Every structure is written in structure tokens, then in C-alpha cells.
Amino acid sequence: IAGITQAPxxxxxxxxRRMTLRCTQDMRHNAMYWYRQDLGLGLRLIHYSNTAGxxxxxxxxxxxxVSRANTDDFPLTLASAVPSQTSVYxxxxxxxxxxxxxxxxxxxGSRLTVL
Amino acid sequence: xxxIDQPTEMTATExxxxxxxxxxxxxxxxxxxxxxxxxxEAPTFLSYNxxxxxxxxxxxxxxxxxxxxxxxxxxxxxxxxxxASYLCAVMDSNYxxxxxxxxxxxxxP
Numbered sequence: 001i002a003g004i005t006q007a008p009x010x011x012x013x014x015x016x017r018r019m020t021l022r023c024t025q026d027m028r029h030n031a032m033y034w035y036r037q038d039l040g041l042g043l044r045l046i047h048y049s050n051t052a053g054x055x056x057x058x059x060x061x062x063x064x065x066v067s068r069a070n071t072d073d074f075p076l077t078l079a080s081a082v083p084s085q086t087s088v089y090x091x092x093x094x095x096x097x098x099x100x101x102x103x104x105x106x107x108x109g110s111r112l113t114v115l
Numbered sequence: 116x117x118x119i120d121q122p123t124e125m126t127a128t129e130x131x132x133x134x135x136x137x138x139x140x141x142x143x144x145x146x147x148x149x150x151x152x153x154x155x156e157a158p159t160f161l162s163y164n165x166x167x168x169x170x171x172x173x174x175x176x177x178x179x180x181x182x183x184x185x186x187x188x189x190x191x192x193x194x195x196x197x198x199a200s201y202l203c204a205v206m207d208s209n210y211x212x213x214x215x216x217x218x219x220x221x222x223x224p
Contacts, residue, residue, distance in 0.1 A: 040123075040216055041216055042119065042202070042204075042213075042214030042215050042216045042217070043158075043202070043204075043212075043214040044214075045211070045212070090157060090158070097160070097163065099163055101146060101148070101163035101165075102146075102206070102210070103148075103160045103163070104150075104158075104160065104212075105160075106157035106158050106159070107157060108156065108157050109156075109157055
């Protein structure tokens, strides 16, 4: 593993089904994030975790939950999927660049279609 | 409310120079970021500005004016591989990132 790994890469599921998107990082970053990306909109933060054992709500948290049992893993769960959750989901973690900036490293994304 | 504005799409010619503008209105400011995102891929970090002025990194430069709430990304000697979306993001007073919708840059031969 190098960086952030997301799974699955893509998934089609029926409305009402439960779905967990997996995210694992090997950079020992404390902070991790889940974003969704929809056409014509900026990245929107769903949930975040500043450190293992803590989580927080972002801009669009409804219908989603997360957990952070350890530093490396940050799964996102849709308890009962709805068509409006059709989107591309990106997991990210943040570390500090040489310039001191809090830079995000993104996973490759999970394309989710809810029918 | 907080807002990031950038053009939806721009077209430029291979070998030329293009400037992508970003204006922002946020509650506080703790830095501005530019990310590049190729179609179907993840965003990757390009540049960071927290003080006014120009930051140069190879063919790419980024400028910031905090008093005007304005930044631009300058791409020189355009190559076909520069065809991508360019995302502007501002870190607000709560250290949350506010993202623009991105500018799709099309490079023509």
C-alpha cells in the first residue's frame, strides 16, 4: 500500500441497502476525511476525524456515518442508501508539506450509483 | 455565506500560457490551495499560498492577494497532459477547506 487505498472502486446498489466504503492509509496521518464530488459542485465534506477515536460532522453528514478505531482505517457507511447519494466519494488524509501547509492526499475514489 | 468562484471551463493552446482565476469570500483565511484533478482520478496538490505574492514551482505559479480575495494559477508552456480540472480551495478561520467547483482546462494542439 502506498498512500490511500479505497474500496470498492465502483459499486451499483439498490436503494435501501446498506453500504460501507473502505479507506486505509499508510502514511500515519492523524487527520482523515470523506468527501463527495458531484458535477458542477465543489468537494463537499461529509465527515472527518482529527485523530483515532474521534470523528466530526462536515457539511453534508446526513445519511452517513464513520468510525475511526485506529490511525489507518476510516470507513464510511451508508445505512440505507438513497438515489441522491449517487456520487464519487473520496477519502483523504492530511499531513504537513515542507512549506508548512496542511496538504490533503486523496484516495482514487469510489464511484457509487444508487438505483 | 462562504463562496469560491472560478470559471467553469477554459480552452488554451499547447505551448501557450493560461491564467485560471479564483475569487473567494470566506469567514477568515488560513491559506489558499490549488489542486489538479485529471478526469476520473483523485485531486493532487499543486500549490499553497498564505502570504500575498507569487509562488513559482516550475511551469506552474500561484498568486494571492488577500485584500482582494483573489488568486490565480498560471500555467506556462502548456502540454497536453495539463488538460485537467483545477480546484481552488480556501482554509477558513475554523481550518475547514472550502472548495470551488473547479475549472476544466482543455488544451488544444
